[in-house]
Amino acid sequence: MATTTATISINSSIMSYPTSINKTMTMKKLQSCTGLEETSGLRTKKFIATTETVVVEQDEFTSTKASKVYMRNTSSDKAHYFYVAKHASAAAVDTDGETIGKLYGGDWMLIPYLADVNITVASSSTDTVILEYMVFGE
Amino acid sequence: MATTTATVSITSGDLQPGNNLSINASSTLMKTGLTTGMELMEMGRGELTQASARDALHEALGTTDSANWVYICNNSTDDQQYMKIGIHETVIGNLGAGEWLWMPWNMGDADAEINIEAEPSGTIPYEYAIFKSAPYTLAASTAA
Numbered sequence: 001m002a003t004t005t006a007t008i009s010i011n012s013s014i015m016s017y018p019t020s021i022n023k024t025m026t027m028k029k030l031q032s033c034t035g036l037e038e039t040s041g042l043r044t045k046k047f048i049a050t051t052e053t054v055v056v057e058q059d060e061f062t063s064t065k066a067s068k069v070y071m072r073n074t075s076s077d078k079a080h081y082f083y084v085a086k087h088a089s090a091a092a093v094d095t096d097g098e099t100i101g102k103l104y105g106g107d108w109m110l111i112p113y114l115a116d117v118n119i120t121v122a123s124s125s126t127d128t129v130i131l132e133y134m135v136f137g138e
Numbered sequence: 139m140a141t142t143t144a145t146v147s148i149t150s151g152d153l154q155p156g157n158n159l160s161i162n163a164s165s166t167l168m169k170t171g172l173t174t175g176m177e178l179m180e181m182g183r184g185e186l187t188q189a190s191a192r193d194a195l196h197e198a199l200g201t202t203d204s205a206n207w208v209y210i211c212n213n214s215t216d217d218q219q220y221m222k223i224g225i226h227e228t229v230i231g232n233l234g235a236g237e238w239l240w241m242p243w244n245m246g247d248a249d250a251e252i253n254i255e256a257e258p259s260g261t262i263p264y265e266y267a268i269f270k271s272a273p274y275t276l277a278a279s280t281a282a
Contacts, residue, residue, distance in 0.1 A: 004150035004159070008240055010209060010267065014179045022181035023211055025237045029149060031258075033217045039153055042161070066220075066232050070148060072163050078172045084242065086228050098228050099250075101242025102205060104172065108146055108163040111241045112223060112231025134161070136153075 002035045004136060006068075006110060021028065027138045030066035040135040044074075047131065049122040056119035061137040063116040063124075069134040071121075075105035080129045082121045084109070093122065103128075140175045142167040142269055144207070144240060169271035170204040172258075174237050178270040186221065186256040195252045196268055197277075204271040206245060208252055211238040213263040221262055224257040232257075245269075254259035 003026060010021040027036045038061075045055060061067045073082055081104040083093050093099060098117075103109060103125075113119070113135070123129050148161040167176045182264045186193065200206060216237040221233040226249050233239055243252065256262045 002150060004153050004237075006146060006148045008209070008238060010142065010240075012140065012176075012179060012269070014142060014175075014177060014269075016139040016154075019179070021209060023238050024210070027237070028217070028234050030220065030232055031218050032236065036153070037277040040214075041154065042159075055272070056265040066234055069232075070146075070161065078168060080219070083244075086230060093187060098225075099244060099246040100225065100230065102203075103242055103280065104165075104168065104205065107165045107167075107242065108144070109241050110148070111239045112233045114229050114231045134148075137165040 001039050004036060008100065027068055027136050028066065036066070036136045036138055038137040042132065042134045045131050047129045050123055051124055052120050052122040054118045054120050055131065055133055056135055058115045058118050060094065061115035063114060065138040067113040068110060069113045069117050069119060070108070070110045071103060071131060071133040072108040073103045073105050074132050075129045078105040080105045080123070080125045080127060082123055082131060085120045086117050087120045088117050140177055142176050146240070157277050158189040160256065167207055167269055170201065174206065177271045177272050179267060181267040183263065183265045185261050186254060187261045188256045188259045192224070192253050195254050195266060195277065198248055198250040200245050201278065202247055206243045206271055207269040208241045209241050209267040210254070212236065213264045213265060214221055216260070218258065219262050220257050221261060222257055224253045225249050
């Protein structure tokens with residue numbers, strides 16, 4: 001059994017008093033105390049067009065189990081963002097609840113992933129932007 | 139201007155044999171337009187029961203296609219319990235006991251609510267925080 005931990009720290013001055021969230025988790029198999037044992041490895045992909053691209057294919061992992069997806073937009077330019085969508089084809093911008101959100105330059109995300117549909121991204125720019133991502137699975 | 143930062147550290151000594159995994163990332167959250175930091179946040183905790191089926195944690199009442207962030211933590215200590223996390227009809231994934239998520243949310247349309255569901259039985263305590271771009275539409279008062 002492998003042990004993979006992830007720690008998040010969120011600090012904010014939005015309120016008139018400091019707000020802080022700190023949490024550590026161990027990534028586990030669904031309904032189990034056993035850690036996740038598979039990974040895609042850390043991948044990087046260079047985008048030079050706004051074409052929608054599948055970066056995580058559903059059939060790499062089992063849809064009935066627990067997976068996690070980490071992504072980071074490595075751009076230092078905030079204006080260069082990626083749409084991230086859970087969509088069977090390659091549409092990253094839609095109005096049917098399949099678009100998750102926008103990952104601006106420097107932003108990262110870590111989400112659970114039900115591997116029943118591909119994960120698709122689309123860059124907002126024709127400039128070179130590099131996406132870093134990794135899938136953790138059972 | 140308010141400043142909100144989110145930092146992550148992912149580590150494993152044995153997921154990839156012979157290769158220690160260490161990922162570290164940090165970002166400053168900016169609201170739509172990218173010139174100022176987030177100015178709205180909402181935090182809370184609750185208990186989710188399996189019998190309640192799918193519940194809307196937060197409606198998509200903000201500006202369509204805006205910059206927003208969602209943190210959810212499943213505080214259950216029972217490994218059998220997990221939360222289904224979704225956006226409208228799309229299930230994003232299953233969040234196990236003790237696990238958290240950090241997710242961008244662009245409120246793709248007015249139906250793109252964040253929803254949560256407890257599985258397979260019992261009550262799951264959870265915490266959440268949502269950081270939103272302004273302006274954000276508050277629900278209309280029902281007062282006469």
